[in-house]
Amino acid sequence: MRLLLSCALAAALLLPAAALAEANGTLTVTGAATVTAVPDQATLSLGVTTTGATAAEAMAANNDAASAVIARLIAAKVADRDMQTTGLSLNPNWVMNASGTAQDIQGYIASSSLTVRIADLDMAGPVLDAAIADGANTLNGLSFGLADPRPVEDEARKAAVADALARAQVLALAAGETLGPIVSITEGGGGQQPMPMLYKAAADSAVPLAVGEVGVSAEVTIVWQLKP
Numbered sequence: 001m002r003l004l005l006s007c008a009l010a011a012a013l014l015l016p017a018a019a020l021a022e023a024n025g026t027l028t029v030t031g032a033a034t035v036t037a038v039p040d041q042a043t044l045s046l047g048v049t050t051t052g053a054t055a056a057e058a059m060a061a062n063n064d065a066a067s068a069v070i071a072r073l074i075a076a077k078v079a080d081r082d083m084q085t086t087g088l089s090l091n092p093n094w095v096m097n098a099s100g101t102a103q104d105i106q107g108y109i110a111s112s113s114l115t116v117r118i119a120d121l122d123m124a125g126p127v128l129d130a131a132i133a134d135g136a137n138t139l140n141g142l143s144f145g146l147a148d149p150r151p152v153e154d155e156a157r158k159a160a161v162a163d164a165l166a167r168a169q170v171l172a173l174a175a176g177e178t179l180g181p182i183v184s185i186t187e188g189g190g191g192q193q194p195m196p197m198l199y200k201a202a203a204d205s206a207v208p209l210a211v212g213e214v215g216v217s218a219e220v221t222i223v224w225q226l227k228p
Helices: 002-013 017-024 055-075 121-133 150-174
Strands: 026-037 041-052 083-096 103-118 138-145 179-187 191-195 213-226
Touching: 026 150, 041 055, 041 083, 041 121, 055 083, 055 103, 055 121, 103 121, 103 138, 121 138, 150 179, 150 213
Parallel strands: none
Antiparallel strands: 026 213, 041 103, 041 138, 083 103, 179 213, 191 213
């Protein structure tokens, strides 16, 4: 009998923390938090669409317009590394014929898109004005973000852990239990999303822009062992 008890005690001592936690019961809680910050950069997506009687004419016109837009952006102090061509297309312009029985090609449509990163938010409006003035006739979107989101992400992670701990303490107290050591921590979804809470107009711009805030969210799932 004594030998059997000794073996059982030795086996218990060798059990991993997860197994001991399962034996004593666990509490799993998910905490979430969002930390807001004023953005410090913008990303502008714009494009140029041109037409021509032939494919070559449409593309040549598009090349000229896109070159003019890029030149104006450079003049507006946008660095080469902050501009990237992200799309280029050339398609026939199909139009229904007079009888309505078929479609005929009536010229060609060329399109190109450019993504521009703007590090100085006060220049977002003027940069947009400059691009439109020299041929950009398609605006695909404008978004604000953080050049270095890591510090804000870390604050959101800390807040999410604190949220999980507060929830766990309430639940454990309500159940008449006591939290033991943490068995595991798993990070879940997160990311950035615009939060139009604060507004700031771009300086000296014909295009009013609401910069607002961005919210950086974090989520963690923590498993506690309950004390026996």
